Amino acid sequence: MGKVIVVTSGKGGVGKTTSSAALGAALAHKGDRVVIVDFDVGLRNLDLVMGAERRVVYDLVNVIQGEAKLSQALIRDKRLETLFLLPASQTRDKDALTPSGVETVITELKRVFDWVICDSPAGIERGATLAMRHADIAVVVTNPEVSSVRDSDRIIGLLDAKTVKAEQGERIEKHLLLTRYDSNRAERGDMLKVDDVLEILSIPLIGIIPESMDVLRASNIGAPVTLADARSAPAMAYFDAARRLAGEVLPITIPGEKRGIFGKIFGRKAA
Amino acid sequence: MSIFSLFRKQRSAPMARERLQVLLAHERASSGSDLVSVLREEILAVIAKHVQLDSDKVHVKMDRDENVSILEIDVEIPLDAALQAA
Numbered sequence: 001m002g003k004v005i006v007v008t009s010g011k012g013g014v015g016k017t018t019s020s021a022a023l024g025a026a027l028a029h030k031g032d033r034v035v036i037v038d039f040d041v042g043l044r045n046l047d048l049v050m051g052a053e054r055r056v057v058y059d060l061v062n063v064i065q066g067e068a069k070l071s072q073a074l075i076r077d078k079r080l081e082t083l084f085l086l087p088a089s090q091t092r093d094k095d096a097l098t099p100s101g102v103e104t105v106i107t108e109l110k111r112v113f114d115w116v117i118c119d120s121p122a123g124i125e126r127g128a129t130l131a132m133r134h135a136d137i138a139v140v141v142t143n144p145e146v147s148s149v150r151d152s153d154r155i156i157g158l159l160d161a162k163t164v165k166a167e168q169g170e171r172i173e174k175h176l177l178l179t180r181y182d183s184n185r186a187e188r189g190d191m192l193k194v195d196d197v198l199e200i201l202s203i204p205l206i207g208i209i210p211e212s213m214d215v216l217r218a219s220n221i222g223a224p225v226t227l228a229d230a231r232s233a234p235a236m237a238y239f240d241a242a243r244r245l246a247g248e249v250l251p252i253t254i255p256g257e258k259r260g261i262f263g264k265i266f267g268r269k270a271a
Numbered sequence: 272m273s274i275f276s277l278f279r280k281q282r283s284a285p286m287a288r289e290r291l292q293v294l295l296a297h298e299r300a301s302s303g304s305d306l307v308s309v310l311r312e313e314i315l316a317v318i319a320k321h322v323q324l325d326s327d328k329v330h331v332k333m334d335r336d337e338n339v340s341i342l343e344i345d346v347e348i349p350l351d352a353a354l355q356a357a
Contacts, residue, residue, distance in 0.1 A: 149291055
């Protein structure tokens with residue numbers, strides 16, 4: 001039986017889709033069977049970030065409404081044969097998602113895949129609550145910025161109240177993924193530090209993704225950042241985060257903080 | 272802190288941290304029901320029972336601090352209503 005992960009944040013634009021694609025590809029890279037489900041009905045983008053935008057025939061809503069079989073709607077990644085994508089509908093509105101339909105789809109996916117990654121839309125409405133509904137694990141994507149931290153706090157509250165696990169009195173596993181982190185700016189005192197965010201949100205850290213050009217470059221070419229350039233700093237941080245999700249215990253490093261004397265002299269201008 | 276920092280702008284991250292801590296402490300405490308808005312409604316209802324309220328002359332102010340919240344309700348009561356009540 002596979003595990004269901006929701007990638008969520010409340011706030012938009014913090015990196016949910018980027019992180020869903022990167023973590024999914026990292027997990028599939030080590031041979032696990034992975035499906036990433038786009039819950040952003042009306043504003044789908046996972047297909048584009050993963051470079052499958054021209055291969056979408058059916059979508060999640062078609063499956064829920066019985067217009068297509070799950071196997072027809074799943075798109076296999078061209079680079080990794082154990083990685084699949086279930087796109088959202090672009091034309092319907094978010095009310096097309098029904099709780100029972102989502103439950104059926106997730107149950108079926110769990111039987112076939114090791115990991116079912118639900119890419120949540122922004123906000124706290126239907127799409128977002130349905131994306132988190134059946135999760136075993138939540139990855140809360142947060143930027144070191146006040147509005148993102150506040151919205152993450154709100155989402156953590158919802159995870160503890162509105163998920164099936166929470167309603168059954170179990171605890172949902174929650175992890176913080178800090179994205180767009182700039183250690184230089186944090187060091188200068190102009191960005192919340194890792195410890196600040198951790199202290200405020202008080203959930204365990206699963207990874208720190210540095211602010212990087214490589215993320216935009218990857219989405220430009222339509223590849224998860226972990227596949228576009230596996231040796232780039234954000235890709236390595238995502239690979240580590242994926243290993244932690246799978247249960248490995250790895251020390252967390254703050255990207256960009258271990259700079260030598262040259263880095264200290266030249267690093268600031270370059271950043 | 273070096274001498275150079277005297278010439279620099281004040282660090283903003285500590286302020287962000289402090290603002291968030293205060294805000295979230297309140298939001299977590301009042302999750303679901305907003306205590307302050309409940310108080311506001313009920314207090315105004317009690318006053319309205321006795322005097323005619325002009326909604327333009329009611330001022331509600333809120334100040335949330337680390338340990339206490341202050342809810343200030345400023346109601347202007349017209350003179351004739353005050354006389355009637357006396």
